[in-house]
Amino acid sequence: MTAVRSARSAGRRSRRASPAAATWTVLAWLVGLLFFLPVLWMVLTGFKREVDAASNPPTWFFTPVLDGYRQVFDRDITPYLLNSLMASLLSTLFVLLLATPAAYALSIRPVAKWRDVLFFFISTKMLPAVAALLPIYLLVKEFGLLDNVWTMIVLYTAMNLPLAVWMMRSFLLEVPPALIEAAAVDGASVLVTIRRILLPIVAPGLAATALICFIFSWNEFFLAVNLTATRAGTSPIFLVGFITSEGLFLARLCAAATLVSLPVVLAGWIAQKQLVRGLSMGAVK
Amino acid sequence: MTQTLATGAGPTPRAPVAAPAGRRAADRWSRRAPLLPALIFAILVTQIPFLVTLYLSTLDWNALRPGERGFVGLANYAEVLTDTRLRAALTNTVVLTAGAVVASVLLGLGIAILLDRRFPGRGIVRTLLITPFLVMPMAAALLWKHAIYNPAYGLINGILGGSTDWVSQYPMLSVVATLVWQWTPFMMLIILAGLQSQSTEILEAARVDGAGAWQVFTRITLPHLRPYLELGALLGSIYLVQTFDAVFTITQGGPGTATTNLPYEIYLTTFRKFEYGEAAAAGVVVVIGTIVVATFALRVISSLFRMEGAR
Numbered sequence: 001m002t003a004v005r006s007a008r009s010a011g012r013r014s015r016r017a018s019p020a021a022a023t024w025t026v027l028a029w030l031v032g033l034l035f036f037l038p039v040l041w042m043v044l045t046g047f048k049r050e051v052d053a054a055s056n057p058p059t060w061f062f063t064p065v066l067d068g069y070r071q072v073f074d075r076d077i078t079p080y081l082l083n084s085l086m087a088s089l090l091s092t093l094f095v096l097l098l099a100t101p102a103a104y105a106l107s108i109r110p111v112a113k114w115r116d117v118l119f120f121f122i123s124t125k126m127l128p129a130v131a132a133l134l135p136i137y138l139l140v141k142e143f144g145l146l147d148n149v150w151t152m153i154v155l156y157t158a159m160n161l162p163l164a165v166w167m168m169r170s171f172l173l174e175v176p177p178a179l180i181e182a183a184a185v186d187g188a189s190v191l192v193t194i195r196r197i198l199l200p201i202v203a204p205g206l207a208a209t210a211l212i213c214f215i216f217s218w219n220e221f222f223l224a225v226n227l228t229a230t231r232a233g234t235s236p237i238f239l240v241g242f243i244t245s246e247g248l249f250l251a252r253l254c255a256a257a258t259l260v261s262l263p264v265v266l267a268g269w270i271a272q273k274q275l276v277r278g279l280s281m282g283a284v285k
Numbered sequence: 286m287t288q289t290l291a292t293g294a295g296p297t298p299r300a301p302v303a304a305p306a307g308r309r310a311a312d313r314w315s316r317r318a319p320l321l322p323a324l325i326f327a328i329l330v331t332q333i334p335f336l337v338t339l340y341l342s343t344l345d346w347n348a349l350r351p352g353e354r355g356f357v358g359l360a361n362y363a364e365v366l367t368d369t370r371l372r373a374a375l376t377n378t379v380v381l382t383a384g385a386v387v388a389s390v391l392l393g394l395g396i397a398i399l400l401d402r403r404f405p406g407r408g409i410v411r412t413l414l415i416t417p418f419l420v421m422p423m424a425a426a427l428l429w430k431h432a433i434y435n436p437a438y439g440l441i442n443g444i445l446g447g448s449t450d451w452v453s454q455y456p457m458l459s460v461v462a463t464l465v466w467q468w469t470p471f472m473m474l475i476i477l478a479g480l481q482s483q484s485t486e487i488l489e490a491a492r493v494d495g496a497g498a499w500q501v502f503t504r505i506t507l508p509h510l511r512p513y514l515e516l517g518a519l520l521g522s523i524y525l526v527q528t529f530d531a532v533f534t535i536t537q538g539g540p541g542t543a544t545t546n547l548p549y550e551i552y553l554t555t556f557r558k559f560e561y562g563e564a565a566a567a568g569v570v571v572v573i574g575t576i577v578v579a580t581f582a583l584r585v586i587s588s589l590f591r592m593e594g595a596r
Contacts, residue, residue, distance in 0.1 A: 002478075021402070021404070022575055025400060025404040025405065027399060028399040028400060028404060028407075028410055029397075029410055031396055031405065031410075031414070032409075032410035032411075032413040033413065033416055035412070035414050035416070035466070035470070036413040036417075037440075038415055038428060038429070038440070038466065039417065039420060041433070041440055042420075042424075042427075042432065045432060053438075054438040055438060056437060056438045056442065056443050057443065057444075058440060060437075074384070098322055098323040098326055101319030101322065101323070102322070102323035104318045104319050105317065105318075105319040105320035105327075106320065109315075109316050109319075111313070111316045111317050111320055112313070112316075117320065117324065119561065120324075124327055124331040124332075124577055125523065126523055126577060127335070127572060128527050129527060129548075130529070130547065130551045130552065130568065131335070131338060131340065131528065131551070131569070131572045131575075132331070132334040132335060132566050133552070133568075134338060134341065134555050134561060134565055134568060135333075135334035135335070135337035135338050135565075136334050137338070137555070138337070138341075138561075139334070141440060154330065157326070157405070158326065158327065158330035161323060161326065162327070163328055164412050171367075190515035194345050215419070218420045219422055219423070219510070221422065221423045221529065221530045221533075222530070222548070223530045223539040225533070226556065230423070235421070236421060236422075236423035237299060239421075239424060239427055242427050242431070243427065243430075243533075243534050245431075250432060250438070251432060253428075253431060254432060256424075257420075257425075257427055260421050260423075261419070261420045261421045261424050262533065264419050264420075264421065265420065268415065268416075268417075268418070269412055269416075269419075271414075272411070272415065275415070276474045276475065276478055279471060279474065279475070279520070280475055280516060280520065
């Protein structure tokens, strides 16, 4: 294994010196920068004065100001951010509490029809939210739960549950069966086995699952825009006001867009490896 | 160490151990117990709304005329299936989803190949590349609409010159380009994982046997990547078919119905026209369509798992 890897990297190193390799390197950097350009533009524009933000040709060099951010906070973005935080964190917690035991019952001590159950979960993910919107809206309205952050917590929990079950299952399958059998032979109870053997091994998996659930809840817009308003509005709802804006608003828009994207961008940068595994429902390691 | 495409449902979990009849039932229930909370919750929150949708789809119910609610049988379905707006929305959904998935898979493949080599700053380039996927979709849609596509002060015209009004002249392309920008990193990550799981020995052997770079790519790399490409396309389709943020923000479905996809059309029917019965029927039609596509998709997933099992 190690030999193969080092041979491979040696092969790469020898190729690095050639002009062709240098061209590929430059090309890779150019593509990377091109994809990042809109994000860079968003961050830069957020620090401009409105007149510089709406200039043509574009202003690349300017004295950064915080006017955009100040205006965003003056318009009270804080409650929206807090709603998002609450909905995302609590729904992620509930998802993990529901999905981890379920994944256990689909992997380590499987129920008889584990395959059917697994595919039932994934099929609920494929049903478009738009088809459930009307009954959900009517039911939520009937119970007087419109514009209530707890409604969003329940819905986001349901939204992320299938993904989390699949992910947690793929992590639990990695626990060596011999380890669990050994614990049983030593007379360890199920709870002790879970706490001492399973949890330490799947802790990174739990973190990856939590990250993915957090990202999807934080970014969710369709349910939020139809079921919340001013009281329980999440951060994407704060952005709705910018859709048809007129006049000078670009710096403010970019400041708000940067602000609401920041938590997920930072989390994703830090946990790149877990991101891949999570996004593929645990299929790609 | 190596990255592999493994097994959502791949390896069969340990088989239940045979036990005497009395204990068997107890054993079955102790196996089921941890599963039940999640299963019941999922059934309650996802299946009950669909039953309600079925019921609503048989009603003539416009929320603007509250008194006149009545049973009309399948009339809403006839309406929905003959509605030109809905047919346009169906076509737009297919164009939008297929366009965005195909473009982002191809781009993602190209970029993954670029990144599958060691070069100075590879980690940084990878980080730059995944950022578009992490930006909030709603924020991304706003950014493209106002800061990039705007004819007067948008970045495209600012750099290239001209005064093209991108959103009104190329509405579908504008929406798809934004989605491709967000989804290419996702495809790239999955395909890169596939590239890095290739056996270097086989690649070396092929080169020693005199295979050219193109031959190695088409004969060895592409077949190896197939499950990764399929997985990326499948997951991308599941999410992109439900695209709402970008349409809602960039074009509002317009001009006319040029970019109205099914989610947006049903949203309009529900919350702009308040035709609840019709919206419910359209929802049921979408669900049936999704079931057809999903059955096919699940078969793809299952075959991926079988492949893994055979490996």
